[in-house]
Amino acid sequence: MSVRKLEIIKKSEILFKEKGYSAVTMRDIALEMGMKAASLYNHIKSKQEILSDIILSLAEDFTSGMEAIVISDKTTAEKLQDVISLHIQITKNHPNGMASLNTDWMHLEEKLDYYLELRDGYEQNFRQLVIHGIQNNEVADVNPEVVVFSILSTLRSLYLWIPKKDDENLKNLDVDLSKVLLQGIIA
Amino acid sequence: MSVRKLEIIKKSEILFKEKGYSAVTMRDIALEMGMKAASLYNHIKSKQEILSDIILSLAEDFTSGMEAIVISDKTTAEKLQDVISLHIQITKNHPNGMASLNTDWMHLEEKLDYYLELRDGYEQNFRQLVIHGIQNNEVADVNPEVVVFSILSTLRSLYLWIPKKDDENLKNLDVDLSKVLLQGIIA
DNA sequence: TCTCAAAACTAACAATTGTTAGTTAGTTTT
């Protein structure tokens, strides 16, 4: 991956976050790069390829991160904590790309099936973690689908939140988020 | 609002949910309506107007719902429960429109400022609820911004989840979601 | 049956879309 292509992807991530993939034109991206739209094609194959590169590299990060957590020999509570940390870490590193992952995956076309495989695998691992925790009495006996949906909804929305907070606020995010998501908020 | 216009909006909501506002063309909507694109303009003013009608009517539902909750004389815990129920109820009635509210609000143009006012007001009311609960010792002493962000992220994602569940599963959703969001999941 | 408005149609528009072809200037390799 050439330096210039990485720059195009980085600029595209920002634009895709602002307006969504479909509303961003190659001329928008070119303007941001300080070149003409046609020149982009010296570095990339298509607009589609930009989106695929953004989304699939993130999806693969989540998949491999989750697999590492699953095979570790920690308690379920610790593993859930690690999942939270995984999302925070990836989102800190790629806040803009996370917008595409969350809202523009349906435009992946050829790569859509592969993305859905990764996503389903990730969610299955997550659900198994929760189910195992319930059997263990480590996790309260609530509908595991609701638990996964709820936690994952929050973690997937982090990209909207993290860029607005300064480093001081983010220092405690792991701790605060774990409290809210795992221990609840009722005193 | 004429019947035909409501049909256009309903079809548009479905298409907007599938591909996002920018990727849906007037010809897509017309095909779904069984007419030609130009005929749509006998009933609506512009593509923009469809999006505005979808989003603003929902945003106003949330705003008035929240205001009713705020002025009630219930405990904070009960009010938080009511906010959860409000989201479930509105999302059950308009699962497709909620997609536009969540992902296409940035394309509102002329109506964008008004939408942002409503959204900010809603979030401020929510935050005040949580802060008041902390002062009351009804709510655990966690960063209120994290609490609001977390709960709201889950509630905003309900539109992705509710349409996939049958009525039996949804019967307990209020209860399950309150457990997870308010009491946490750690046994 | 006639009237008239509502609601569909056809045809077209200017603008914008992603992308390709061919060219050129500058740099690197031979």
Place this chain on the structure above:
DNA sequence: AAAACTAACTAACAATTGTTAGTTTTGAGA
């Protein structure tokens, strides 16, 4: 110095976009 490569450019393309103008069809009430 010649050759090859890189990365920009201009010009253009066919397709698609939201929308308008003008015309025809439809159906209910007189």
